[in-house]
Amino acid sequence: MKVLIYAEQQDGQLKKSAFEAVSFAVQTWAPQGVQDFTVVLGGRVSEQDAAGLGNYGATLVLMPDDAVMDAFEPHVHSAVLLDALQKSGANLLVMAHTYAGKSLAPRLAVSWQATLAAAVNHPPEIQPDGTWTVQRTVYSNKGLATYQVSGERRLLSFTPNALKPVLQGSPCPVQPLSTQAGAGASRTHRLEVQKVQGKIPLTEAERVISGGRGLKGPENWHLIEGLADACGAATACSKPVSDMHWRSHDEHVGQTGITIKPDLYIAVGISGAIQHLAGVSSSKTIVAINTDPEAPFFKVADYGVVGDAMEVLPRLTDAIRRSAGS
Amino acid sequence: MNILVCLSQVPDTTTKIAFSADNKSLNKTGVQYIINPYDELALTKALELNEATGGGTVTVIHVGGADAEPVLRKALAIGADQAVRVDAEPLDSRQVAAELATYIQGQSYDLVLTGRESIDYNSGLVGGMLSQYLDWPLVNVATSIDPAGQAGVLAVSRDMDGGREKVEVSLPAVITCQKELTEPRIPNMRGIMAARSKPLQVISPQGIGPDLSLLSHALPPARQACRYFTADQMDALVEALRQQAKVL
Numbered sequence: 186m187k188v189l190i191y192a193e194q195q196d197g198q199l200k201k202s203a204f205e206a207v208s209f210a211v212q213t214w215a216p217q218g219v220q221d222f223t224v225v226l227g228g229r230v231s232e233q234d235a236a237g238l239g240n241y242g243a244t245l246v247l248m249p250d251d252a253v254m255d256a257f258e259p260h261v262h263s264a265v266l267l268d269a270l271q272k273s274g275a276n277l278l279v280m281a282h283t284y285a286g287k288s289l290a291p292r293l294a295v296s297w298q299a300t301l302a303a304a305v306n307h308p309p310e311i312q313p314d315g316t317w318t319v320q321r322t323v324y325s326n327k328g329l330a331t332y333q334v335s336g337e338r339r340l341l342s343f344t345p346n347a348l349k350p351v352l353q354g355s356p357c358p359v360q361p362l363s364t365q366a367g368a369g370a371s372r373t374h375r376l377e378v379q380k381v382q383g384k385i386p387l388t389e390a391e392r393v394i395s396g397g398r399g400l401k402g403p404e405n406w407h408l409i410e411g412l413a414d415a416c417g418a419a420t421a422c423s424k425p426v427s428d429m430h431w432r433s434h435d436e437h438v439g440q441t442g443i444t445i446k447p448d449l450y451i452a453v454g455i456s457g458a459i460q461h462l463a464g465v466s467s468s469k470t471i472v473a474i475n476t477d478p479e480a481p482f483f484k485v486a487d488y489g490v491v492g493d494a495m496e497v498l499p500r501l502t503d504a505i506r507r508s509a510g511s
Numbered sequence: 512m513n514i515l516v517c518l519s520q521v522p523d524t525t526t527k528i529a530f531s532a533d534n535k536s537l538n539k540t541g542v543q544y545i546i547n548p549y550d551e552l553a554l555t556k557a558l559e560l561n562e563a564t565g566g567g568t569v570t571v572i573h574v575g576g577a578d579a580e581p582v583l584r585k586a587l588a589i590g591a592d593q594a595v596r597v598d599a600e601p602l603d604s605r606q607v608a609a610e611l612a613t614y615i616q617g618q619s620y621d622l623v624l625t626g627r628e629s630i631d632y633n634s635g636l637v638g639g640m641l642s643q644y645l646d647w648p649l650v651n652v653a654t655s656i657d658p659a660g661q662a663g664v665l666a667v668s669r670d671m672d673g674g675r676e677k678v679e680v681s682l683p684a685v686i687t688c689q690k691e692l693t694e695p696r697i698p699n700m701r702g703i704m705a706a707r708s709k710p711l712q713v714i715s716p717q718g719i720g721p722d723l724s725l726l727s728h729a730l731p732p733a734r735q736a737c738r739y740f741t742a743d744q745m746d747a748l749v750e751a752l753r754q755q756a757k758v759l
Contacts (some may be wrong), residue, residue, distance in 0.1 A: 195673055257671060259639075259649055276757060279632075284672045288651045291604070291639025300722045301605070303634050318726065324537075327528040329731060372648030373678040376666065379677050380674040388672075391756065416759060434691045435670065439644040440524050440630055441548050441690065449758040460524045466731065470756040472748070473737070483737045492742040506747035508753065 186219050187231030189270060191280040191289070192238065192246075194228045197255075201345070201389045202281035204241055208350035209343050210279040211242030213436065214310040223247060225269050225362060226261055227285065232359055239357025241299040247362035254364055256375065259288035261367040265297050268366035282342040290342045300336030305468070306344050306446075310332065325463035346387050346446050362437040387436065390419035392449040395438060395465070397423040399454015399475060399494050403431040408498040409453060415505040420485050421445070423455045439464035454494045474498070512567040514557040515618070516591065517611055517637065518550035518623035519573065520582040524630065530706045534727040546582050549626025551589075551695045553688040556656055557624050558590045558696070564658060567621070568592045572614065574599055580711065587706035588698035594709070599716035602725065604632070608640035609719040615645060620673070621682060624663075626653045628685040638687035648684045654691045 190210045192203035203224075211222055225236050229258035235246045237464045247269065248441070253261055266276035270278060278293065280286045282304045292374065294301035317334040319341075386438045387393065394413040396406060406420075413420045420436060438445055439465040450468035455461060457473065459481055465471070466485055473486035474497050483489045490497050512640045523543040531538050534651070546554070549755055554571060561567045571586040573579050574597040583594040597614060601607045615623065623645075635651075642649035644718035652670040659666040659679050668677045680686075698706070740748045 193672070200672070263643075284652060284670060287635045288639055288649060291608070291636040292643040292649065294605070294636075294722070295608075295643035297639050301636065302723065303604075303636055322731075323728070324522070324526075324528045325630050325633055326731065327526075328530065329724045329729045331729070333726055334723060336722070372684075373650060373680045376677040376679060377675045378674060386673050421528070435675075437690070444633065447671070449752065449756070459527070463524075466734075470752070470758045471517040471734075474753070485734050486737045487735060487756065488748060489739045490748065491744060492741065497742045497745070500742055500745045501748065504749045505759065508749045508759075 186215065186277060187215060187273060187275040188219055188277045188279065189273060189275040190220055190222060190224045190243070191266060191278060192224050192226050193281065193283065193285055195228060195229055197228075198249075199230055199234055199238070202283050203238065205343070205345065205348065206279055206281050207238050207241040207243050209308060209348055211310075211353065212348065212351060215242060216355040217311055220244070223273065223275075225266060227257065236356035236358045239354050240352055242354045246359045247355055248359050249364045250361040251364055252344070253367045256378075257285050258371050258373060259292065260372040261370045262294065263289050263292045264370040265362070265364050266293060269362060270297055276338050277459050278340045280342050282344050284348050284418065286342045288342055294340050297338060297340070299340040300334055301340045301342075302332065302334045303342045304344050305341060306347050307370050308348065309341070310424060314447035322467060327463050328467050342385055344446065345393070381501075385417070385419040387419045387421055387438070387443055387445060390445070390447050392416050392418035393421050393438070393445060393447045394418045394451045395421035395423065395455060396426060397455030398425050400426075405495065406432070408494065412451070413504045414496055414503045415509070416449075418449070423461050452482050452486070453498060454480060456480045457485065486489040512561060512621040514561065514566065514567060514569050514622045514624060515572075515615065515620045515621065515660070516550065516554045516557050516569060516571045516586070517623065517641075518554065518571055518586060519547045519584070519629045519631075520544040520575070520579045521547045521629055521631040523574045524548075528730070530728040530730070534729065535725065536728070544579075544582060546585060547626050547629045547694070548687050549628060549630075549690075552690070552692045553624035553626055553697050554586055554589060554591060556688060559693060560656065560658070570595060570609070572597065572611065572665065574601050574610045576600055583711055584706050585698065586596045587709045587711070588702040589696050590702060592709065594711040596711065596713050597716050598713050602639060602721040603723050604634050604636035605722040608637045608644060608720055609642050610716055611637070612644035614714065621663075622682055623647070623685045625687055627689045629721075635687070638685050641683040645685070648680050650678060650680050650684065650686045652689045653686050654689050656686060664672075
């Protein structure tokens with residue numbers, strides 16, 4: 186088994202999913218006797234950061250030798266990755282099922298002719314015959330499906346937050362990665378980029394504070410943002426809130442929005458319609474705050490507060506700040 | 512433009528999911544099927560693009576059994592010119608993408624639109640796989656699609672990790688559709704009547720095999736009962752989140 190790991194960066198900084206990808210591969214295949222964990226970086230980062238992936242078990246990091254991969258372009262990245270896969274003789278590629286992963290994994294599954302196990306939510310169980318058993322959510326978190334994966338070449342993408350990176354190892358060597366295959370491979374022409382500044386990306390967030398119609402209007406969102414700030418959380422909202430343009434659609438979590446699985450999800454003034462629960466029910470711990478004691482959210486919540494958001498939110502924010510200060 | 516819209520049918524979003532006795536498939540009893548919401552946006556956008564540029568056809572295609580024909584008729588009622596059904600029972604994205612690619616290679620479409628994912632299996636792989644099979648450019652998770660002022664080029668905004676970007680892409684291309692792109696259209700009576708006589712062609716599959724083999728389905732594990740706090744007990748809630756749940 187020869188493993189390659191694709192690690193994402195943005196603006197020269199390794200993304201959270203990069204550490205998760207290395208750890209996912211190492212935690213799964215080191216116990217199987219795999220010793221070589223080579224990382225292909227999707228763009229350049231500092232030499233020190235690259236070598237630091239060794240602290241999570243990487244044994245070699247390949248850093249692009251020019252700027253062609255620094256901004257994500259699916260055709261360039263998949264061309265360079267395919268070249269790296271073929272040159273290394275790898276038979277397994279591991280990546281995160283992020284927006285980038287969702288563009289790369291299906292293209293590589295075809296060009297590299299690999300079996301694709303996408304969006305798995307746990308490390309695979311490896312059977313004695315070499316096949317894997319993998320699990321993923323289906324029907325927008327309303328169900329689980331277990332699959333058998335076989336094939337000579339395999340590609341695995343895992344959902345963000347599927348596991349916690351574990352420190353095991355020491356800084357590793359960094360070598361240049363030829364990006365020649367990516368030169369001229371671009372099929373899109375970038376006109377402009379809008380980056381979300383100073384906000385924790387929702388899909389990566391370990392804690393999420395989400396508001397619904399119970400907030401009564403966009404002017405009350407400072408309460409959600411205050412609580413998010415106090416506990417280092419991202420903000421999200423329900424579908425009605427994004428439909429009414431109180432918040433932008435990229436904050437909408439639920440069956441037709443973003444599916445997330447943070448450690449902590451605090452739902453404020455959201456009743457808990459089945460479509461909303463579908464997008465968030467994989468969260469580790471759920472807190473529901475609602476005036477209606479019959480709100481369906483209380484059926485899936487671990488902790489509940491029956492009360493008005495306007496009253497509860499400032500108190501909870503204060504309590505968290507006090508507790509952090511103590 | 513001649514646009515192909517790939518659509519799947521999915522259980523209505525209010526569906527309570529249950530599986531068959533052998534856990535191999537969805538229990539379809541009482542399940543209402545709808546056009547996958549993201550595919551519905553793709554269809555509306557296809558119609559809008561042709562209305563704006565004044566010409567071309569919109570074809571919808573589905574890989575699946577005859578039970579999907581009501582959903583295809585609905586797409587025709589919304590405004591598609593013709594429908595194609597590849598008569599297969601696909602088990603994963605690979606099969607769908609490979610069947611679509613085989614069909615498209617024999618045709619002359621300028622643009623393929625589909626949803627960014629289906630809300631049943633949520634993989635979001637068909638568009639990407641299809642683009643690679645065809646060797647066409649891919650723009651994933653598009654939030655706007657407009658003519659770029661130059662024939663055969665579209666300006667597309669797409670969601671990405673940590674933001675959004677606008678790109679130009681030359682046709683033919685595969686674009687997957689995200690919310691915000693447009694609003695779905697409700698078919699009117701004239702559309703529904705016209706849909707009855709629009710062509711719905713059934714073609715035979717190539718019989719390409721799936722990547723994965725399904726072992727079983729299960730429902731997610733039940734969650735524990737909720738522990739309640741009053742608005743005066745926020746310190747206790749924070750304590751529970753720290754000490755018991757260990758998430759703060």
